Amino acid sequence: MTETMFDQELDCQGMLCPLPILKTKKVMDTMNIGEVLKLLSTDAGSVNDINAWTKQTGNHLVSATANEGLYTYFLRKA
Amino acid sequence: MSDKPKKLALVASRGTLDWAYPPFILASTAAAMGWEVAIFFTFYGLNLLKKDMHNKIDPASNPAMPMKLPFGPEALQNFNLPIPNVIMGNLPGFQNVATALMKKTFEKKGVATIEQLREMCLEADVHMISCQMTQEVFGFRDEEFIDGIEHGGAATFLDFASDADVSLFI
Structure with missing residues (x-):
């Protein structure tokens, strides 16, 4: 699997709702359209939450992967 | 997405630690989704606007x-x-x-504190409305509350909630 390119990384491991969403929004606000954020989370609820957040904000979820309790997301700013 | 942001209208009526979380979590998350948010704090919910909250659980x-x-x-x-x-x-x-x-x-x-969530709501321009009636009944002075809040009554809340997409009483 090729590693997805990203412009910023956000580590939300050990955080629960709503912190991963709030921190994602803050970092995305500082980014330019088209740039990609790599987000790490250990919150099982983030799978649905990140989907919902991108749906509501129009940002693009490039990929979501889960590996032994670690969730990795790549989000492209719209 | 339409140009007009979605709106969330909340009534926060309780002031204990456990009941402080739902309004601030929903408000901060909705704001992070680009929604316009107002919370109307009434009765024991007014405690959540105090500089010094003393949130307890029972x-x-x-x-x-x-x-x-x-x-x-x-x-x-x-x-x-x-x-x-x-x-x-x-x-x-x-x-x-x-x-x-x-x-x-x-x-x-790894859960945020109530103070952190409230601060994030203020940063995100969530309208925090103190119920003036309850404030008078309980004898709470403006100086006891955090800065940046508004004052009003039922009509103020209903005016905002009248075209809200989501309205909840907590």
């Missing part, structure tokens, strides 16, 4: 609340302490102990 009136320790061996932490309700309700200082234990658990599990 295990005696919440029989379903798990009583667990936030420290010690994992098996012990997962054990639900069988404390009879009559003791929780009558033992002096029990509320303080339970509140401290729950705050510690929140911190250990």
Whole structure:
């Protein structure tokens, strides 16, 4: 699997709702359209939450992967 | 997405630690989704606007609340302490102990504090409206509250909520 390119990384491991969403929004606000954020989370609820957040904000979820309790997301700013 | 942002209208009517979370979590998350948000704080909910909140929980009136320790061996932490309700309700200082234990658990599990969430709501321009009527009844002075709040009554809330996409009474 090729590693997805990203412009910023956000580590939300050990955080629960709503912190991963709030921190994602803050970092995305500082980014330019088209740039990609790599987000790490250990919150099982983030799978649905990140989907919902991108749906509501129009940002693009490039990929979501889960590996032994670690969730990795790549989000492209719209 | 339409140009007009979605709107969330909340009534926060309770002032304990457990009931402080839902309005601030929903408000901050909605704001993070680009929604316009207003919270109308009324009755005991006014406590959530105080500079010094003194949020407590009351295990005696919440029989379903798990009583667990936030420290010690994992098996012990997962054990639900069988404390009879009559003791929780009558033992002096029990509320303080339970509140401290729950705050510690929140911190250990990676949950934001109420103060953090409230700050994020203010940063995101969430409208925080104090119920003027309750404020007068309870004798709360403006100086006791945080800066950046608004004052109003039922009509103020209803005007905002009249075209809200989501309205909740908490």
